[in-house]
Amino acid sequence: MTEVDTPRKATTQRLLESAAMLSYDPALEVDWETPLDTSYHGMSPEWSTLxxxxxxxxMxxxxxxxxxxxxxxxxxSTGIWFEMILQQMVLxxxxxxxxxxxxxxxxLTEIADECRHSIMFAxxxxxxxxxxxxxxRHVVELGRAFKAIATGEAAYAAILVAEEVLDVMQRDSMRDERVVPFVRTINNIHVVEESRxxxxxxxxxxxxLMGAGRAxxxxxxxAVAITSYFIVTSMINRDVYQHAGLDSERAIREAKANEHHKSMLRSSCAGLMEFLDSCGLLTTASLRFYRRASLI
Known part of the structure; x- marks a missing residue:
């Protein structure tokens, strides 16, 4: 066993032990039977695009x-889409x-978690x-290509971006008593298991990335920056405004210009950007895409 393999084996063994001690079955843990109480929010309102x-x-x-x-x-729904990409890359x-x-x-444990999460989200x-x-549609097709060709650090760094952005948002909502209880439970399950x-x-x-050259x-x-851009900009579908009974054109226009929401995204990604920088994955060229996605 190499020096690299030894700490990696220890890390994954600890993750397996953690999963054995603390994992959830959403089918049993989430209250699916109680009718939706519309007096609650679906997420912390501060995370709304408007x-x-x-x-x-x-309003x-x-x-x-x-x-x-x-x-x-x-x-x-966006989480389900990316979790399906994730599962295929890991497999x-x-x-x-x-x-x-x-x-x-x-x-395999992670893939099993993601299957349960996708059903839970659905x-x-x-x-x-x-x-x-x-x-x-074009994002779906780009995702189809990415999951087929992404390997190594490109695949795992992209996975990390999707999980970290969602993690901060869900941590806020799972503690927020304004959010409908069953969604808080979903968020708690996802935060606990996604931390691993x-x-x-x-x-x-x-x-x-060990031994990887500059090129x-x-x-x-x-590759990671472009993927991050499409993940983050796909999180809120434009149709949400119509289904919420709002003027879609005005809502989309104001959401695009919303500096508060951009600030929330940037703050949620501060630790992630530090990590990418430490790995040499925060380059001058990649910064353009992170700025467009309001991640930095």
């Missing part, structure tokens, strides 16, 4: 709550590798009375 805008000030409290419920459902990465390796067993969106929000996934993604990113780091930095 929070702090003139339109938000004009009734019921409209604000409906909007946050639709936005929460959109985030969940491809560990195809035909040593099944006795704790990293192999952890990869049922949650349905209970929020939302349609099946999906990324735009993020640990693995960080370790894999660092390991895969490889530059190329992967761009």
């Amino acid at each position: 929070y702090g805008t003139p339109y938000w000030a004009e 009734t409290e019921d409209q604000r709550k409906e909007l946050t419920r639709q936005e929460a459902a959109s985030v969940a 491809r990465d560990f195809y035909a590798k040593d099944p006795t390796d704790p990293a192999f067993q952890w990869a 049922r949650g969106a349905e209970k929020l009375r939302a349609p099946a929000y999906r990324p735009r 996934h993020m640990k693995f993604a960080r370790e894999e990113t660092k390991q895969r 490889r780091r530059e190329a992967n930095a761009i």
Whole structure:
């Protein structure tokens, strides 16, 4: 066993032990039976794309709550889309590798978690009375290509971006008593289990980059930044405003210019950007995409 393999084995063994001690079955943990209480928000209102805008000030409290419920459902639907990409990349990465390796067993554990999460998100969106929000067609096709060709640090760093942005948002909502209880439970489950996934993604990113030259780091930095841009800009589907009974054109215009929401995204990604920088994946070229996505 190499010096690199020894700490990696120890890390994945700890993750397996943690999963054995603290994992959830959403089918049993989430209250799926109680009817939706529309007196609650779907996410912390401060995370709404319209929070702090003139339109938000004009909206009734019921409209604000409906909007946050639709936005929460959109985030969940985008999460399902990316979790399916994640599962395929991890399966491809560990195809035909040593099944006795704790990293192999952890990869399967993570995939099992993601399957449960996707079902949980789907049922949650349905209970929020939302349609099946999906990324735009060109983003779906780009995702299809990315999951087929992304390898090594590009795959794991992209996984990390998707998980870290969602993590901060969900941590706020799971503690917020204004948010409907079943969504708080969903967020809590996801935060607990994704913390292990993020640990693995960080370790894999660092390991895969060992010995990587400048050209490889530059190329992967761009790939991760572009992927991050499409993930973040796909989280809130434009149709949420129509389904919330709002003027879609005005809502989209004000959401695009909403400095409060951009600030929330930037603050949520501060630690992530530090990590990417430490790995040599925050380059001059990649910064353009992170700025466009309001992540830096």
